[in-house]
Structure formats: C-alpha cells, structure tokens
Amino acid sequence: MAGGNPPVSSDDLAPIKALIKSSSGLLFEEDKADLLRQSLASRMAQLRLGDMQAYLRQLEQDAEEMPHLLDLLTINETYFLREPEPLRLVAERLLPAHLSQYPGSPLRILCLGCSSGEEPYSLALAIAEAQGLAALAQVSIQGVDIDRPSLRRADEAIYGGQSFRALSAELLARYFQPLPAHSGQGPRRQLCAELRRPVHFQHLNLLDEDWPLALQGQDLVFFRNVSIYFDAATREAIQRRIGQILKPDGLLFLSSTETLSNNFGLLELVHEQGLFFFRNRPPKVPVAGSAVKPEAGPANNPATQDLAFGTRPSHGRLPRQSAPAAPSATADYEQALARVEQGDWPSALQLAQQLCQRAPEHSRHQRLLAVVLSQQEQFDAAEQAARTALAQDDLNPFHHFLLGRILRWQGRAGEALAQFRAVVFHRPDHWQAHYHLADLYRSQGQDEQAARSYRRVLQLLQQAPSAEAEPLMQALAAPPGRVIFLCQRHLQQLSEQEA
Ligand SMILES: C[S@@+](CC[C@H](N)C(=O)[O-])C[C@H]1O[C@@H](n2cnc3c(N)ncnc32)[C@H](O)[C@@H]1O
Incomplete structure (x- = not known):
C-alpha cells in the first residue's frame, strides 16, 4: 500500500464501506475494493494518518472529510455524445x-x-x-x-x-x-x-x-x-x-x-x-412480485400524454429482474464462464444478461456480457457493456483490452490503439495487447512501431508468460503458436518492404 501504511484487510474496510454507502449510496464490493484501498491510502497519506482506525475516527468526527474521500472514489467517466x-x-x-x-x-x-x-x-x-x-x-x-x-x-x-x-x-x-x-x-x-x-x-x-x-x-x-x-x-x-x-x-x-x-x-x-x-405514469399491469400497487393513473392529459409521438405507445413489458433468492450470483457467474469455455454462446448470453439485470454494479458481470455480445458480433451493445465495466473499474487492464478489441472490430483503429496502449501501460508483459498494437500500427503504415511491437510479442512469448488471472481472457486470446507464426511472417514482410 502507498504511503508506507500497513495493508488493509477486508474487515478493516467494512465500517468505512458502511459509512460511504450511508452517505452517498456508493457500493464497494470486491471488484472495486482496489479503488477503495488506493483512495484510502492516498487520503491517509495526505492527512499523514498511519492507520485505518485513525482515518475512521476522522471520518466520523469531521463532516468535511467524507466529501474529500468521495472526490477520490466517484467514477466520473463521461464524454460528449455518449449513447447518442x-x-x-x-x-x-x-x-x-x-x-x-x-x-x-x-x-x-x-x-x-x-x-x-x-x-x-x-x-x-x-x-x-x-x-x-x-x-x-x-x-x-x-x-x-x-x-x-x-x-x-x-x-x-x-x-x-x-x-x-x-x-x-x-x-x-x-x-x-x-x-x-x-x-x-x-x-x-x-x-x-x-x-x-x-x-x-x-x-x-x-x-x-x-x-x-x-x-x-x-x-x-x-x-x-x-x-x-x-x-x-x-x-x-x-x-x-x-x-x-x-x-x-x-x-x-x-x-x-x-x-x-x-x-x-x-x-x-x-x-x-x-x-x-x-x-411517469403508473404501469397498467402490476409487475409480478412488486410490492408497489399501481395508484389510480393521472387523468390522461391530452397536452402531456404521448409527448413523443402523438400516438399511443406500444409499451412492451420486459421481464422483471430475477428474484434475488435464485441461485447465488457467483454460482451463475461460474456457470456462465463454463458456457463461454464450451462455446455455448446463446446460453452464456442469457446468463450474462440475467446477471447484469440482477447486479449491474459488478464489473465482472458487465465484462462477461461484453465478451459474449462481442462474440455474437453485437458490437454496439458490447461496446456499451465494456465501457460500463471500464467506468466501474478503469484500473483493470482487461477492461481496456476488451474495449480495444471491440473498437478494432468496429474499424475504429485510433480509439482501439488508445485502449491497447492503456493495457500495456498497466501490464507491460501483456503480449496479446502488444500483438493488437502491432497489427494496428501496421494497418496505419507505422511500420517501425509495428515491427517493434511484433518483436516485443516474440520476446514475451519466449519468456514464460505470467499466468493470466482473468478467466475470460482465455476466450479471447489467440493460440501462442499461431501468433508466433504471424509475428514472424509480418516481420519478414515489413523488412522486405523496407529493403
Ligand atoms: C459515470 S458518471 C456518469 C456521467 C454521465 N451521466 C454519463 O452518462 O456520461 C457517474 C456520476 O455519478 C455521480 N454520482 C455518484 N453518486 C452520486 C450521488 N450519490 N449523488 C449524485 N451524484 C452521484 C458521480 O459523481 C459521477 O459524476
């Protein structure tokens, strides 16, 4: 942990998570624990506080402190014409x-x-x-x-x-x-x-x-x-x-x-x-399992109804999100991973969608959905899910990798390059990202950079690559043997062009 503070255990984090939730509603589950730890470390270093108990006291006693912590924690990812x-x-x-x-x-x-x-x-x-x-x-x-x-x-x-x-x-x-x-x-x-x-x-x-x-x-x-x-x-x-x-x-x-x-x-x-x-009108049919009874609807005001199109809407009802008591999200997630491994994409898609409905705040659900949608070539929806995962956790290199792949398939080379660069910034040994970078540089005529990246891939594959922690990466990674062959071929072509 930065600032010389001792590592923070999950138990130490529990009271802080509870305070954050009660003051802002923000949830910090396991998949966002790193962001929480880093923000706490940075704030404690600023305040020169040596342990978590001291910081907890600061939060409880000084009403001005929570806004400082929230500034570090809130994820402000946004851009012009997002989902236009x-x-x-x-x-x-x-x-x-x-x-x-x-x-x-x-x-x-x-x-x-x-x-x-x-x-x-x-x-x-x-x-x-x-x-x-x-x-x-x-x-x-x-x-x-x-x-x-x-x-x-x-x-x-x-x-x-x-x-x-x-x-x-x-x-x-x-x-x-x-x-x-x-x-x-x-x-x-x-x-x-x-x-x-x-x-x-x-x-x-x-x-x-x-x-x-x-x-x-x-x-x-x-x-x-x-x-x-x-x-x-x-x-x-x-x-x-x-x-x-x-x-x-x-x-x-x-x-x-x-x-x-x-x-x-x-x-x-x-x-x-x-x-x-x-x-803003009560639903016509009560939603199954909802505790909310529809009230009498507002008198249909001809001036405000159907603001959009002047015709009656065909309000398609979607399935209600599944009940929380169903098999645990972790079991469903494991099952979805197994479907991905088997290449059973329709079942994987169904499970991923259910997980995202039930617990959209988990970035692993969003990245699973992004992987499955991209395999189904639903690139717009896949991009949206990948960006959601990235907004939830922009320190996870896999999120950048996933988005980079989707953008590349959409022909958005410049944006894809930025994502793969972010991957190698976080994980310099990520040979798959270097390989995409090499291909993208080559497609843009940046031959020298392309050759350098192909050589880097070969170098990394000759050393024993470090174990991949992200299970979904296996679904996306090309077989190393084939990548070595392609790198060698491209390097040869590039040197022939140069000669
Ligand atoms: C990912 S940004 C979304 C920005 C924009 N709506 C968009 O779609 O691009 C999420 C924003 O929600 C804000 N936010 C989080 N918790 C909030 C709360 N309790 N009250 C008000 N805003 C909150 C964050 O500060 C952050 O700016």
Missing part, C-alpha cells in the same frame, strides 16, 4: 412536440449524475444540430452531481482528449474554441457560449431525502451510468424521487444496460423507436 440515440430523440422529436403543445414554455431537462457536464452539454449540442442555435432559447437543462470538482469543471466547460472521443472533427470545430496550450496539458477547448447558456449546474447528493423544490416540474430526466453504483434498494428509492420531480407523463432515460435493473414497477416502461425508457 436518446439525445437525438429529444432534439428531433420531443422538443418540437413539446413546443407545438406548449408554445413559449421551455422544455425542462435534468441530468442526474452529470459529472463534468458532457452529457447536459451534449443535449444542447444535439438540439443545436437538429433545430439550430435559436432553439436553445426554448430549453432549460440542469445538471446535478455529488462531486464538486466535477461540477467546477462543468461550469468552466473546458475539455480535452477523452471527452471528445465520440465527437467528429466537424462538430469539434463548430462548437469548441481552441485554448492556448498550458504546460503539461494536452490541447484543450472551451465549449462555445451559445451551448453553455441554457445549461446550469448544482450540487446534489441523490441520497438526500429532500431534493430542492426547484427541481420539480421536469419534462425529461436523464439518469445514465450512475445507478450501476447503487444497490437495488437505493436505485428504487431514487426512482421514487424522480417520479416526484417529473411532470405527469414526463420521461426518464437510463443507459441501455441499466434500464432493466431499474424496472421496479413504479413508472411505465416504454419501448419506442428501438429505445427503452420510462414514462
């Missing part, structure tokens, strides 16, 4: 429908867990693209988050590198002004004032009992890539509060991998235009 389909739905259909029903009344959108602002600003960008900059006068977008440093970055609206990973060069040039370079920082750009103007930020802990009254009356709520960090009881409590601040028939969007695990029978699940989202 719902953004397009808002810009192209929901906003025009709203304005034709309520001329002069701005569409109110709230982003819960907005991190450094990329999501609310992406909504503004999508609206500007679809309807022109003038349409932004008709919307009010608010972002809230528990993490104050992220909110400060959101207010500044200055971004670089990874935030732009899904943005085209054209959009980047249209809406972001380059800033003079600062020493030690890569190129940075500030979002233009027109897109910043309709967006505002505020601090909020989603676990607070009382949300500010001013948040009431939302037309749309985005709550994406946040619920994965909470257990089912916390997710359900938050959804009740969302129901209180949404207008009747207002809509709630989660990310595509989260929607099913947030189907508590409180709101109506709607499936339209290939998207799942919730409508």
